[in-house]
Amino acid sequence: MTESAALASPPPSQALHSKRRPLGAITLANARLVLADEVVTGSIRLEDGRIAGLDLGAGVPPGAEDCEGQYVIPGLVELHTDNLERHLMPRPGVTWPGAAAVLSHDGELASAGITTVFDAVRVGSMRNTGGEAKKDYSKYARGVVDHINALAAEALTRVDHRVHLRAEVCSETVLEELDEFGVQDRVAIVSIMDHTPGQRQFADLSKFRQYHQGKYRLTDAEMQAHIDFTHGLYARWGAAHEEGIVARAAALGARLASHDDTTPEHVARSRALGVDFAEFPTTEVAAAACRAAGIPVMMGAPNVLRGGSHSGNVAAMTLAEAGLLDVLSSDYAPSALVMGMLRLGERLDDLPGAVATVTAAPAAAAGLEDRGQLSEGLRADVVRFAEHDSIGVITGVWSGGRKVG
Numbered sequence: 001m002t003e004s005a006a007l008a009s010p011p012p013s014q015a016l017h018s019k020r021r022p023l024g025a026i027t028l029a030n031a032r033l034v035l036a037d038e039v040v041t042g043s044i045r046l047e048d049g050r051i052a053g054l055d056l057g058a059g060v061p062p063g064a065e066d067c068e069g070q071y072v073i074p075g076l077v078e079l080h081t082d083n084l085e086r087h088l089m090p091r092p093g094v095t096w097p098g099a100a101a102v103l104s105h106d107g108e109l110a111s112a113g114i115t116t117v118f119d120a121v122r123v124g125s126m127r128n129t130g131g132e133a134k135k136d137y138s139k140y141a142r143g144v145v146d147h148i149n150a151l152a153a154e155a156l157t158r159v160d161h162r163v164h165l166r167a168e169v170c171s172e173t174v175l176e177e178l179d180e181f182g183v184q185d186r187v188a189i190v191s192i193m194d195h196t197p198g199q200r201q202f203a204d205l206s207k208f209r210q211y212h213q214g215k216y217r218l219t220d221a222e223m224q225a226h227i228d229f230t231h232g233l234y235a236r237w238g239a240a241h242e243e244g245i246v247a248r249a250a251a252l253g254a255r256l257a258s259h260d261d262t263t264p265e266h267v268a269r270s271r272a273l274g275v276d277f278a279e280f281p282t283t284e285v286a287a288a289a290c291r292a293a294g295i296p297v298m299m300g301a302p303n304v305l306r307g308g309s310h311s312g313n314v315a316a317m318t319l320a321e322a323g324l325l326d327v328l329s330s331d332y333a334p335s336a337l338v339m340g341m342l343r344l345g346e347r348l349d350d351l352p353g354a355v356a357t358v359t360a361a362p363a364a365a366a367g368l369e370d371r372g373q374l375s376e377g378l379r380a381d382v383v384r385f386a387e388h389d390s391i392g393v394i395t396g397v398w399s400g401g402r403k404v405g
Contacts, residue, residue: 031067046380049401075115075381077362110158110405112334115381123177124168158404164189190249191257282313287324298327301340338392
């Protein structure tokens with residue numbers, strides 16, 4: 001990702017300004033409402049951006065929208081998605097205007113039923129790539145966050161966007177990039193990322209080589225140069241960067257996430273740092289250690305759908321069947337979230353529990369008390385979907401009471 005992708009100066013707010021009409025009321029009737037511990041047939045009323053009430057029964061009152069027996073669930077809450085980066089650079093070497101990329105990403109999320117998103121953008125870059133294995137590994141977060149916040153402030157996004165900074169320990173600039181952000185930037189999550197080859201996600205170096213050489217078409221010599229370079233970076237800066245990331249997250253008032261914990265020692269370190277939830281632990285033993293430490297575990301919905309990790313790590317379904325999975329994330333594919341939820345519900349024979357992994361549980365992990373369940377008084381984030389061949393087909397999305405998809 002190049003810095004030009006962010007187009008650091010967003011367009012003037014006057015040019016983007018849009019007044020939204022006052023919210024009205026809507027009733028979704030004859031729906032299968034997925035509640036915290038059961039599925040019931042009934043209706044749900046949305047008014048002034050909140051859930052005004054629920055009623056049981058299959059009747060359709062005058063003026064209500066007939067859901068024809070389709071499911072209605074809370075809006076999906078996404079804590080970690082790299083999807084925005086794909087819109088910022090749709091092809092290698094092709095950068096896209098920042099505001100346009102955010103809006104395209106926003107529309108994709110709305111179509112997937114995601115009504116709250118923590119956009120994950122990387123902080124921590126490399127000036128010297130060491131074998132050029134990271135050709136687009138330059139800074140971009142500051143400009144992108146400006147666009148996210150400007151568009152959200154003008155009510156031009158369909159869904160609720162918040163900022164998640166992926167802070168890369170194995171980099172040269174992570175602390176100086178973090179210092180560009182303040183409390184006004186609405187940074188809600190900071191995750192401690194460490195992609196040093198030979199541990200965590202890429203404990204198996206052969207998988208690391210396969211991934212990077214396939215993506216960047218590196219020779220064996222170039223790949224080894226990159227590995228040596230990143231090992232040197234970690235040796236020089238790893239401990240200081242970790243300490244600095246934690247301090248800056250606290251100053252920003254952000255939730256702290258660990259990433260790719262692999263061993264009980266990693267989890268013990270995460271607990272000592274005050275981590276609020278764990279992203280993608282790579283082994284069952286690490287997930288079990290998270291459970292013992294009271295740290296919620298997040299896994300990828302693509303992992304659920306593929307039946308395993310593309311890096312050769314633990315399968316998300318294995319953790320789910322062991323009772324060690326709390327939150328699902330779409331990671332790099334927004335449409336995976338509702339599909340992964342359904343696959344989980346089928347395997348565990350527990351649709352309400354599966355829905356909670358993409359609604360109530362991520363909301364709780366992020367400290368959001370006003371959404372994540374179909375309960376009176378909560379924010380009117382609602383998704384209607386039909387099931388077709390085990391795929392959730394989104395037929396309606398309301399974000400804060402407004403229909404956005």
